[in-house]
Amino acid sequence: xxxxxxxxxxxxxxxxxxxxxxxxxxxxxxxxxxxxxxxxxxxxxxxxxxxxxxxxxxxxxxxxxxxxxxxxxxxxxxxxxxxxxxxxxxxxxxxxxxxxxxxxxxxxxxxxxx
Amino acid sequence: xxxxxxxxxxxxxxxxxxxxxxxxxxxxxxxxxxxxxxxxxxxxxxxxxxxxxxxxxxxxxxxxxxxxxxxxxxxxxxxxxxxxxxxxxxxxxxxxxxxxxxxxxxxxxxxx
Numbered sequence: 604x605x606x607x608x609x610x611x612x613x614x615x616x617x618x619x620x621x622x623x624x625x626x627x628x629x630x631x632x633x634x635x636x637x638x639x640x641x642x643x644x645x646x647x648x649x650x651x652x653x654x655x656x657x658x659x660x661x662x663x664x665x666x667x668x669x670x671x672x673x674x675x676x677x678x679x680x681x682x683x684x685x686x687x688x689x690x691x692x693x694x695x696x697x698x699x700x701x702x703x704x705x706x707x708x709x710x711x712x713x714x715x716x717x
Numbered sequence: 718x719x720x721x722x723x724x725x726x727x728x729x730x731x732x733x734x735x736x737x738x739x740x741x742x743x744x745x746x747x748x749x750x751x752x753x754x755x756x757x758x759x760x761x762x763x764x765x766x767x768x769x770x771x772x773x774x775x776x777x778x779x780x781x782x783x784x785x786x787x788x789x790x791x792x793x794x795x796x797x798x799x800x801x802x803x804x805x806x807x808x809x810x811x812x813x814x815x816x817x818x819x820x821x822x823x824x825x826x827x828x829x
Contacts, residue, residue: 604776607759609759612757635816637816637818645822645823646807646820646821646822646823647760647807647809647818647820648820649817649818652816652817654815654816693759693760695760697816702773703748704750704762704765704775705750705762705809705811705818706762706776707752707759707760707761708759709757709758709759710757710759
């Protein structure tokens with residue numbers, strides 16, 4: 604079964620500093636990759652997704668992620684964070700060979716400090 | 718366009734009680750699913766449906782039941798609530814071509 608590992612459970616970062624959130628998934632021939640954000644007491648909002656094509660994906664709010672097939676990774680980056688980026692971020696994967704179910708990582712809490 | 722609507726938003730149950738969490742979508746999505754969110758564990762798939770009349774189990778199905786009589790609705794039933802089912806539950810639907818998931822705002826369930 605597909606598994607998704609987010610290597611950091613919490614990431615404190617100062618405002619205007621860069622941030623990188625790491626995500627690795629178990630190997631598969633064909634996957635779709637996603638990053639979601641959850642603000643406090645809210646549902647999940649899609650930040651970006653990789654279905655095919657360019658391995659560098661740009662999303663909303665200045666976030667981007669890079670798909671690395673050889674390392675089975677899909678790390679999320681933002682060059683300069685704002686206080687409003689304080690949230691929990693989830694990496695998720697659809698394994699097309701395993702029923703197209705969306706599997707989530709454990710989440711990374713980002714706390715942006717002034 | 719309401720998207721995915723979940724009711725109720727909050728619920729407290731006593732151990733052994735049963736209840737149904739409601740989920741409705743107005744986007745004509747064939748695929749719908751239920752997740753539970755627990756701290757440090759992300760979201761785990763409970764049950765999913767690929768269309769009316771078709772359901773299947775996800776990662777953590779025990780203690781839950783689903784049915785899909787219409788495209789719009791996908792209720793989740795707790796048969797006999799247990800404290801281990803204390804969680805936040807999310808319903809989601811997905812379009813068939815671009816894999817765009819839309820999530821509801823969640824139901825926070827406490828079982829005492």
